[in-house]
Amino acid sequence: MTEHLRLPPRLRRGDTIGLFCPAGPVQDVGRLQAGIRLIKDQGFEIKLCGAHGPSDGYLADSDEQRAASLHGLWADEEVRALLAIRGGYGCLRLLDRLDWDLLSRRPKFLIGFSDVTVLLNTLVDRAGIVTVHGPMVTTLSRYDEDVMCSLFRLLTGHFEEHIRSKKVEVLRGGVGRGRLIGGNLTTLAHLLGTPWECSWEGKILVIEDTGEPLYRIDRMLTQLALAGRFEQLAGLLIGEFDVGSDSITNLRLQEAVWSRVLELAPAGYPIWGCFPVGHGKRNLALPLGMEMIMDSGSGSLHLLADSVVFI
Secondary structure, three states: OOOOOEEOOOOOOOOEEEEEOOOOOOOOHHHHHHHHHHHHHOOOEEEEOOOOOOOOOOOOOOHHHHHHHHHHHHHOOOEEEEEEOOOOOOHHHHHHHOOHHHHHHOOOEEEEOHHHHHHHHHHHHHHOEOEEEOOOHHHHHHOOHHHHHHHHHHHOOOOOOEEEOOOOEEEEOOEEEEEEEEEEHHHHHHHOOOOOOOOOOOOEEEEEEEOOOHHHHHHHHHHHHHOOOHHHOOEEEEEEEEOOOOHHHHHHHHHHHHHHHHHHOOOOOOEEEOOOOOOOOOOOOEEEOOEEEEEOOOOEEEEEHHHOEEO
């Protein structure tokens, strides 16, 4: 990873945000339109690129066209940030098709979560650019004001340096310090053993997932442990894990995930549960690649802005 990570230039009201589908196709046009309205309500222009309509397949377009959409928006001087329209499988197929020199030369914010985890962490590791794990266009309309504020304050350079949530559960106390990586557990597991796997050494890891039964989550967590990745961490943030709308079932799943993580993760760093990220209604924007301090005493995640170079 590049020694000095760069924070892309902050946005100003009136700037253009590029929207594209790097993975799956749009499934709900109404949610896309609602997300676009919310972006415009925040004072930004939008530029749509590539296929962004419903499709019968599981990919929004061919690999070549999805990569071209990303390249086109990145090279466009009018576009100041790129926001994924949705996730779904597909970003893994783009990695060896992307122009990493272009991406590194022209730092811009890339925002998304779920399958976009692949692109976010690889940009941090390969291009030395801070990325944003946060809402996508088709999820914007489900969030409350806190989530919306966390995203647009971060993009405009006015983000909160202390992230607190009353619902955070300190599963293991202590203080940890490191650069933030992670996101969707499934996509992180799929990167193991590939040339595109990011560095885990001394990092604070955040994980979340949706629609995965406990045995699959257990399998992925065990894979990370057997690969020695948990041994390398400085801290672990466990976000939301859910398998549907039944709150009791989801609560039991969360607790089972916490229990398995505590069995697998070696002593020496803090572990928190119920961190407000995931596929549900709580998905605070987080700058991947920025150094942070997990303070279990205060339940506060302290973002160290001086750990990155402002452009």
